[in-house]
Amino acid sequence: MRTSIKQWFLAPFIHELPFLCISYFLLLPNVFTAYMKDDLRLGRFLQPFSCDGIDNSTALLFAYLLTLVVCMTHNKLVKWILYALGIITATIRVFLYISYKMWITSSALALLQETNANESREFLQSYVLSTNGAFALGFLLFVSGIIVIVESQRKRIARFMAKSRLKYLLAIACTAALCLAIYNLKFYTSIYKSKTNEEASNLLDKYGYHYTARGHNTILDLFVAYRLLLLSREEDESVSEFALKFDKEPAGIPMEDSITVVYVLGESYIKSHAHLYDYELPTTPYLDQEKECGNLFVFNDVIAPFNLTYKVEKNTFFCNSIADGEHWASSPSFMQLFKKAGFFVGFYDNQRGGKGFKLENINGSRIYNKDVARLSYSDIAEHSCQYDADFIVDVMKKGIPAASRSLHVYHLMGQHGPANQRYPQEFNKFKASDIKRHLPFLNNNNKAAIADYDNATLYNDYVLHTIIEQYKDKNAALIYMSDHGEEMYDYRNSAGRAKAVKGMEAQMALHQFGVPFVIWLSDSYKAKHPDKVEAVCAALDRPFMTDNIAQVLFDLAGLKTQYYKADRDLISPQFKPRKRIIDDSGSMVCDYDQM
Numbered sequence: 001m002r003t004s005i006k007q008w009f010l011a012p013f014i015h016e017l018p019f020l021c022i023s024y025f026l027l028l029p030n031v032f033t034a035y036m037k038d039d040l041r042l043g044r045f046l047q048p049f050s051c052d053g054i055d056n057s058t059a060l061l062f063a064y065l066l067t068l069v070v071c072m073t074h075n076k077l078v079k080w081i082l083y084a085l086g087i088i089t090a091t092i093r094v095f096l097y098i099s100y101k102m103w104i105t106s107s108a109l110a111l112l113q114e115t116n117a118n119e120s121r122e123f124l125q126s127y128v129l130s131t132n133g134a135f136a137l138g139f140l141l142f143v144s145g146i147i148v149i150v151e152s153q154r155k156r157i158a159r160f161m162a163k164s165r166l167k168y169l170l171a172i173a174c175t176a177a178l179c180l181a182i183y184n185l186k187f188y189t190s191i192y193k194s195k196t197n198e199e200a201s202n203l204l205d206k207y208g209y210h211y212t213a214r215g216h217n218t219i220l221d222l223f224v225a226y227r228l229l230l231l232s233r234e235e236d237e238s239v240s241e242f243a244l245k246f247d248k249e250p251a252g253i254p255m256e257d258s259i260t261v262v263y264v265l266g267e268s269y270i271k272s273h274a275h276l277y278d279y280e281l282p283t284t285p286y287l288d289q290e291k292e293c294g295n296l297f298v299f300n301d302v303i304a305p306f307n308l309t310y311k312v313e314k315n316t317f318f319c320n321s322i323a324d325g326e327h328w329a330s331s332p333s334f335m336q337l338f339k340k341a342g343f344f345v346g347f348y349d350n351q352r353g354g355k356g357f358k359l360e361n362i363n364g365s366r367i368y369n370k371d372v373a374r375l376s377y378s379d380i381a382e383h384s385c386q387y388d389a390d391f392i393v394d395v396m397k398k399g400i401p402a403a404s405r406s407l408h409v410y411h412l413m414g415q416h417g418p419a420n421q422r423y424p425q426e427f428n429k430f431k432a433s434d435i436k437r438h439l440p441f442l443n444n445n446n447k448a449a450i451a452d453y454d455n456a457t458l459y460n461d462y463v464l465h466t467i468i469e470q471y472k473d474k475n476a477a478l479i480y481m482s483d484h485g486e487e488m489y490d491y492r493n494s495a496g497r498a499k500a501v502k503g504m505e506a507q508m509a510l511h512q513f514g515v516p517f518v519i520w521l522s523d524s525y526k527a528k529h530p531d532k533v534e535a536v537c538a539a540l541d542r543p544f545m546t547d548n549i550a551q552v553l554f555d556l557a558g559l560k561t562q563y564y565k566a567d568r569d570l571i572s573p574q575f576k577p578r579k580r581i582i583d584d585s586g587s588m589v590c591d592y593d594q595m
């Protein structure tokens, strides 16, 4: 019995070593692509319990199991079918990675499902028949060649391995990795057991899944993508159900005859990089001027509940209050309430990207759920642009229909990284030499990155100016805030939204969760609503979290709805500050005001 287990265990190392090795590499095609980029970090292989450890060890386990199947069936056809599957999936992955930096995600799966025959033909013509397509074909031929060569030597290798002690060495080394893989399978089961998209996403964040942009082993990627797709579908159905339920409720009552409310959601804006908030460089000339003229009101203590776009989107576009224990999915979208009350609702999203609705839903937000969209938007932008101001100009050129009561919502690309891709050449004003801060880790490269970010901030100021200009002669109120903050070598050697390190949690929270928040009121609005001006002025220092933004919009618009709660409304005299719990995807959940 003992001998048979030993033989059984050793069989892949003796009889099918070429298949074992090649399957392992075909499951991890990113190993090939990583060589072409500088993202191969050996450290990844030394973190056995992070996603890289899970990735590599389970790839070995899957390769080993497939090899066992080949050994046990003794069927050449099975083996060549498995080889073919391995080569095809690896080639597709290499192609997707070099062409689009894309790996197998739930969005990619959804895209595949949505693509029709015509689009597939266009795709084939314009992309596959390209340099990258030729490269992928070269990869396919190269790997196939290697397989033919090693397979022709398989019997010799098997005879050698049968005699050699090398098989024991290999088996011992692989046993350690296989044990690790079996332990790491709990990652798969916990993803499988997740009941919601959020739960699964938090787990993936915890393991650092999203930070390996070149993708993971093919089975891991397919598994995660498929699971997220299913959870996303379930979430989508429940959002639809709620949207239809809210539609049956009585409509709110508009108190104004003629008004335009504008809501601009920015992106990745570090508050301390705004001159409006005392930054040393003049990054906000237009907003400074609006403030000077008395039309712009700057709020000092506003934070976001999350530092990820899609989580903020869900919790700000829907009417829930996190501190009051309400989940976004069981609240109506504020745009639905505005539309139902007779407002014209224009929704202009420069982050929308793809043209289908499903895709954006997979990406996390539910603002494009088909029922939410139908019941919430009177007009919608179908295209996006690289630069925000071009997008705004496009929207204006097309013309937003005039209506006595309007809500216009803009969602910008803002300062989302890479910041140097966010502004046209004419806004390339600040250079590394303009960054005068002295911090020990600041070198010229870091300073150049800060300058890029400040240029993107300067451009964002121009974008807001372009929007404000459209509303100057109207009875209009506008809110601008960023979805979350960011870091740009501000207090540690880090850019983006890295996790907090011990002792620097408060700094991290300040930069990544603190957001700029301003209200702009036109002259006509100010003249008609002196009470609101007074209310806004009284609120500038109140502690507020942006999940309750809908309440401020209802107030400025004069929309009476059962969902309006004065004690959650930042500018109401009845406002009561709430506990502000910030959540860095589960890894840091704490009370912002106690940090």
Ligand SMILES: [Zn+2]
Pocket: 267, 268, 307, 308, 309, 310, 483, 484
């Ligand atoms: Zn964002």
